[in-house]
């Protein structure tokens with residue numbers, strides 16, 4: 001009998017009760033959250049960062065007891081930065097893994113690819129950092145926790161006039177990226193309104209490696225600055241080839257510039273260039289500094305960038321919605337997400353508006369002597 005009585009009594013000892021509580025959490029069926037990201041390939045820096053932020057958030061949430069008495073399980077897949085892959089992966093996450101919600105993607109084109117599938121299956125999807133307005137227009141199950149490009153493009157146009165004192169700007173847009181096309185359009189609108197002149201308007205495509213023809217035309221137009229609404233992969237090459245051609249005016253762009261590769265590939269060519277993004281690791285804000293400390297502890301002293309911060313915020317916003325919904329039914333999670341107000345995260349406060357977007361401050365960063373330096377913050 002003694003061997004039976006001991007474990008029963010042990011249940012009432014505080015230390016063991018805690019252990020039993022923990023194992024009950026482990027025994028409960030996990031809540032599956034799907035994530036799709038560019039973990040390899042052309043924009044691996046985006047997917048890696050975003051995924052690290054998301055994974056850290058899930059780990060922290062589980063350490064604090066999960067949600068609704070159940071642990072969270074992040075089921076993630078790599079789309080290799082390739083178009084076509086996000087649709088396949090998201091289908092799998094929904095039908096095979098039965099995820100209750102989806103987190104992804106960083107790049108707008110890939111979010112736009114996946115969103116119709118999430119919408120059709122009525123599985124809520126939160127993009128951490130896709131800024132093209134069309135992403136959330138896909139339907140009422142699609143959300144984001146970042147600002148959108150009409151705001152970012154306007155902020156950059158104002159920055160060109162006020163800070164760069166540029167009236168004559170050349171623009172180089174990636175026609176195969178929804179993000180680039182949109183950001184270029186919103187920049188044009190505001191810059192022209194403010195009396196600026198677009199002296200050259202040229203195009204490239206994702207994956208291009210040689211930009212000499214466009215840059216030669218830009219050089220002939222004698223701009224005071226060059227606006228490149230693209231991703232770091234091409235931007236770093238464009239910057240190098242521009243300097244080789246003797247173009248020494250400042251170049252500037254949006255959040256797509258943010259990656260260590262901008263500097264490692266761009267080198268001296270990107271010195272004195274500017275871009276806008278969602279967060280600065282230099283911000284003297286408690287939530288930011290605490291996040292950085294935890295991130296550095298888990299990831300080998302790496303300092304998190306904007307995608308990591310938004311990846312983390314997207315997971316916290318989702319789990320907050322699950323908690324308020326009191327349910328893992330996707331329709332109820334959707335309703336709770338739509339009602340998100342005043343959620344304080346690393347990138348500021350998330351208020352989901354009627355179009356399922358967030359509105360947050362942008363920060364302008366200068367690439368200065370091998371460092372990303374905070375220049376200013378632009379209020380929404």
Ligand code: PHE
Pocket residue numbers: 046106107108109129130131132179255256257258277306307
């Ligand atoms: N905003 C970009 C897009 O919509 C992605 C991005 C976000 C890139 C944050 C870098 C940092 O495609």
